[in-house]
Amino acid sequence: MGDPVFAHGLTLAVWLILLVKTVAVFVIVLVSVLFMVMYERKAVARLGVRWGPNRAGPNGWLQSLADGTKLLFKEAFTPRSADRLVYKVAPYLMLVPALIAFAIVPIGGTVTVAHNTTELQLADPPWGILFMLMASGLAVYGVILAGWSSRSKYSLLGAVRASAQMISYEAVLGLTTATVVLVTGSLRTSSIVAAQHGGFLYHWNVIHTALIPFALFAVAITAEMTRPPFDLVEAEEELSGGYMIEYASVDFAWFYLSEYAALVTNSAFIVTLWFGGPDGPRITGHSIGPFWFFLKLLIILFVFVWIRATLPRLRYDQLMELGWKRLIPAALIMLMVVAGFQINREWGFVAIGAGLVLAGVLWRAIDVGRGATVVESGPDPRVAQEAEQ
């Protein structure tokens, strides 16, 4: 296992290949961020029957470049009471995880350069997919430290909201990823992709795990990225901008960049984990993995934009309820069901039965708990209303 490029020792050619691959991953992420910002603005505009940016460059496609350049030349402002070091470091703490996570995404197939065959994937560690969870776990630091170091109530509240949200939904992310690992039997991203190979759609994990874990994963990763409809972290109406409210210029650009880099990287993970990565029909006998990979990536990215244009924002308590009372139990039950079906069909149905019973008990418990809270804090307004009538 592992990248075949290491088969003949660490020669100069191997080092060069690694260097090229590292730069390539960096460039892919950065270019896709520039593209994504425009793609999103254009698509949201069209979904809202507008034109969107159409001034800079051909059809306005250079607008994000122009915006980025403008940001770089703005004044880098630091609040007087800010914790200077942490304030300056926080954007990078968010940027780095978003950039490096793409390293473990298999883009598909191998290439041979000067007798050195290498995978189109920068790193293929045996604990691969945990790297994704690690990156999203560390990204929380950027958020919470940015909010804290600005010494502003709004940014602190935004940071607390954001980090609570990210930590809560990380549990769902981990549990649903575990179902994939259970089906595949490996944490390596290349093995996860290889296990889904052959048979367009039929062998993909989204079908293999009965769709529900994928749905949970998709919701969780949307919340993890604080994308709409879970973007109450930067709710303009309440927090006027969230944790990065005090940031300007380059530092703000890093936040913006890392947000979109995380979007691209996480969409790539959705493709890898659930949609077979570079798996797809061959065309005239040639395997065109990268084409299928980027096509799927584009489709997933469009769905994210579509969701943003369609759904209204959730309230904070709705978000927490959805996470802790619905998604986490559902993810746990699905993990159990998938594990049951891994043994044999009977155990699978037993797991489904047990899961339904557990879900019922939990439903009742939540109901009772909610009733208890209402009684403690005074009469239930609904009851009072009924009594008046």
Added chain:
Amino acid sequence: MTAALLAAATGSGAHLAHASAWAVFGVGAALILTGAFGVVLLRNPVHSALMLVITLIGVALEFIDESADFLAAVQIIVYAGAIVILFLFVIMFLAVDRREPAAPEPTRAQRPLAVLLGLVALAELLILSRVQHWSSGAHHVAGSLKGGEDVQKLGESIFTRYLLPFEMTAALLVIAVVAAVVLSRRHGRVAAEMSPAEQEEATLR
């Protein structure tokens, strides 16, 4: 991982793998020590918490050096990704995130006692590392980790040989969580039941 990878890669050049293993160990140890001193010496609690993260990353590096990749990843995901974040939450919510003069000692014997206990712990570590295979007293309980899927070995040992301790730890954690909920509900009301003014008073003093 680096060490294993290099060892597999170089084949004959085993000395290179050895050197890189030492390099990883050195960097990890430096990180651990820097972080540990930072936690103790820095005055600002948030800075201390960040130094703790550096220590945790150093520990993860050492795990990688020992080919325990899974433990390294879990170390980062669980400790750095969740637990220290909770520390930061507490620090921020209790509004203790400012430089404080050293408070008077709660008990007079604390300082000498701390020195004594520290020395005892150090002696214990040194003795154990001399006589036993590190501090667990066991060598390769779940089989050697060098080369091979450490996740499988860890899973096997947790769900077969060490099932009872594992489940007991899980039960203890659940009990602790329930107890924390019960205790916090008994003293004072939860935030959701306060009026906005009370909430603000309680959190943003």
